Each structure stands twice: as C-alpha cells, then as structure tokens.
Amino acid sequence: MTTTDSPQPKDPHTTPAAMKIPINPQRASTLVSNLEHVTSRISSAAGAGARGPPPPPRLVAVSKLKPASDILALHNPPTSHEHFGENYVQELLEKSRLLPRSIKWHFIGGLQSNKATQLARDIPNLWAVESVDSEKKATLLDKGRSQLTSSATAEPLRVFIQVNTSGEDSKSGVPPGSGELNALARHIRNNCPHLRLQGLMTIGAIARSKATTPETENEDFVCLRETRDALAKELDVNPDELELSMGMSEDFEGAIRQGSSEVRVGSTIFGERPAKKDAKVLEDTESEKR
Numbered sequence: 305m306t307t308t309d310s311p312q313p314k315d316p317h318t319t320p321a322a323m324k325i326p327i328n329p330q331r332a333s334t335l336v337s338n339l340e341h342v343t344s345r346i347s348s349a350a351g352a353g354a355r356g357p358p359p360p361p362r363l364v365a366v367s368k369l370k371p372a373s374d375i376l377a378l379h380n381p382p383t384s385h386e387h388f389g390e391n392y393v394q395e396l397l398e399k400s401r402l403l404p405r406s407i408k409w410h411f412i413g414g415l416q417s418n419k420a421t422q423l424a425r426d427i428p429n430l431w432a433v434e435s436v437d438s439e440k441k442a443t444l445l446d447k448g449r450s451q452l453t454s455s456a457t458a459e460p461l462r463v464f465i466q467v468n469t470s471g472e473d474s475k476s477g478v479p480p481g482s483g484e485l486n487a488l489a490r491h492i493r494n495n496c497p498h499l500r501l502q503g504l505m506t507i508g509a510i511a512r513s514k515a516t517t518p519e520t521e522n523e524d525f526v527c528l529r530e531t532r533d534a535l536a537k538e539l540d541v542n543p544d545e546l547e548l549s550m551g552m553s554e555d556f557e558g559a560i561r562q563g564s565s566e567v568r569v570g571s572t573i574f575g576e577r578p579a580k581k582d583a584k585v586l587e588d589t590e591s592e593k594r
C-alpha cells in the first residue's frame with residue numbers, strides 16, 4: 305500500500321513510528337470509556353475525602369503486557385492521557401521507541417541493578433522510577449540520567465522509594481520507619497543531583513485491599529502515610545512535598561481516602577493481562593480483529 309500522494313496529518317502526538325501502529329476503533333472506544341470511568345471514580349473519591357479539597361490524584365495507566373496500540377489509543381485525543389506505567393525494562397524500552405515522546409513513562413516494576421543505568425539513560429521521556437529500594441540503585445539511576453545525551457536541559461528524574469508496608473517476603477521495598485529509609489532518602493537528596501525524591505510508593509497486601517470497605521482503613525496506606533510524615537520531619541520538609549503513590553485497581557478509592565497523590569491502575573482500564581510469554585508490543589493485524 306502506498307500513501308505517498310496523501311499528506312500525513314501533522315499531529316504533535318504522532319511520531320513516524322506511532323503512525324504505523326494500527327488502532328482498532330472498537331478497542332479504542334472501550335479503552336476510552338474505561339479510562340473515563342476510572343477518572344470519574346477518582347474525582348468522587350477525592351471529593352469525598354475529609355482532608356479538604358485536594359487536587360485529584362494523578363492516574364498512572366498501567367499498561368504492562370498490553371500492546372502499544374492500547375497506549376496510543378489513550379494517548380490520542382479525546383483522552384490524550386499522558387502518564388503510563390510499565391514493569392519490565394525491555395518492554396518499556398521497546399514501547400518508548402515506538403510511541404510518542406509526549407508520553408510520561410513511569411517505571412513501577414522490580415528494579416534490577418544491572419538494568420538501572422540503561423533505564424535512566426535510554427528513555428528521555430521517563431518521568432519517574434517508583435521502585436527504588438537501595439542506595440546502589442539510586443546511584444546507578446543518577447549515573448544513567450547524567451548520560452542522557454539527547455537533551456542538555458533534561459530535568460531530574462523523579463524517584464519514589466518503595467516501602468514494604470505489609471512486610472511480606474514476596475514484596476520488595478525498604479522497611480517502614482527504618483534507618484535504611486532515612487539514609488536512602490538522604491542519599492538521593494544529597495548525592496544524586498540528577499534525581500529528585502518525589503515520594504514513597506507501596507503495593508500493599510492483597511488481603512488488606514480485599515478487606516477494605518468505605519468504613520475501614522487499609523493498614524498499608526495508613527502505614528505509608530505515617531512513614532511519609534515521619535520522613536518529612538526527619539528531612540525537615542513539608543509532608544506535602546513528598547507524594548504517596550498508592551492504590552491499584554482493587555483499592556484505589558480507599559487509597560485516595562487515605563491521602564494518595566497517585567494511583568496506578570491497570571486491569572480496570574485495560575482488562576486482564578496475558579501471560580508474560582504471550583504478551584506482544586506490536587499486535588499483528590489479524591489478531592486486532594478479535
């Protein structure tokens with residue numbers, strides 16, 4: 305198929321690579337309506353809080369294991385959504401090369417030291433890394449960001465310290481209220497000029513999010529908030545300067561009632577995820593017809 309005689313639309317959201325990604329209109333309209341539904345649930349939960357009129361929390365649409373076409377469908381008008389979260393470095397590198405630079409990527413997955421420098425260096429529009437849990441990884445991210453060659457004016461990379469509020473062995477993160485947390489926060493602020501400490505992140509226990517009702521508080525979210533308040537005191541900053549990244553599909557409304565600044569919602573927007581081995585960044589056109 306040749307398109308040389310029809311002028312390509314000039315849209316700031318479109319890159320040459322992104323233009324080649326086909327979007328199924330039916331899928332796009334499902335995604336747009338899912339996103340709008342989540343956005344309105346966020347506004348109601350934020351409005352219902354007893355903590356004054358807060359700005360509504362940021363919504364990170366968690367697109368891990370979902371195709372690039374799904375992300376583009378939400379980044380395009382009418383929603384023009386900007387913040388997307390990914391868990392795997394390789395998958396994020398691939399998607400970031402295909403998709404517009406106007407996307408603000410969040411890395412939210414388990415971070416391995418051997419991939420940290422590359423992650424911070426090779427994705428100019430990486431907006432935040434939310435899973436920092438050691439001084440070593442912070443140093444490597446700082447080094448990578450300093451090597452970001454494409455723009456001399458690159459802003460610092462935002463980082464969240466992941467806190468293991470539930471104490472489960474299966475979860476990463478530093479223990480709450482520990483000297484380790486305070487030392488890591490100081491390390492980021494004092495020794496990593498290319499990073500900016502944005503706040504704290506937790507995943508929390510599934511059992512606790514299932515047990516949470518509008519009347520009860522989720523212990524993980526209470527813990528993260530208290531940990532943030534103590535850290536702010538320790539660093540002598542206003543607690544509002546440290547964000548709370550907490551709340552996922554199962555529990556984001558409860559998290560907002562506990563003061564969340566950012567929720568990370570995946571399956572409620574994109575549907576069930578495929579197994580990692582079956583995930584495809586680029587779908588073939590036939591499977592788009594399903």
Ligand SMILES: *Cc1c(COP(=O)(O)O)cnc(C)c1O
Pocket residue numbers: 366368391412413507552553554568569570571572
């Ligand atoms: C996958 C993931 C999410 C989104 O989970 P859903 O339950 O699909 O909303 C949020 N945060 C982290 C760290 C994740 O790994």
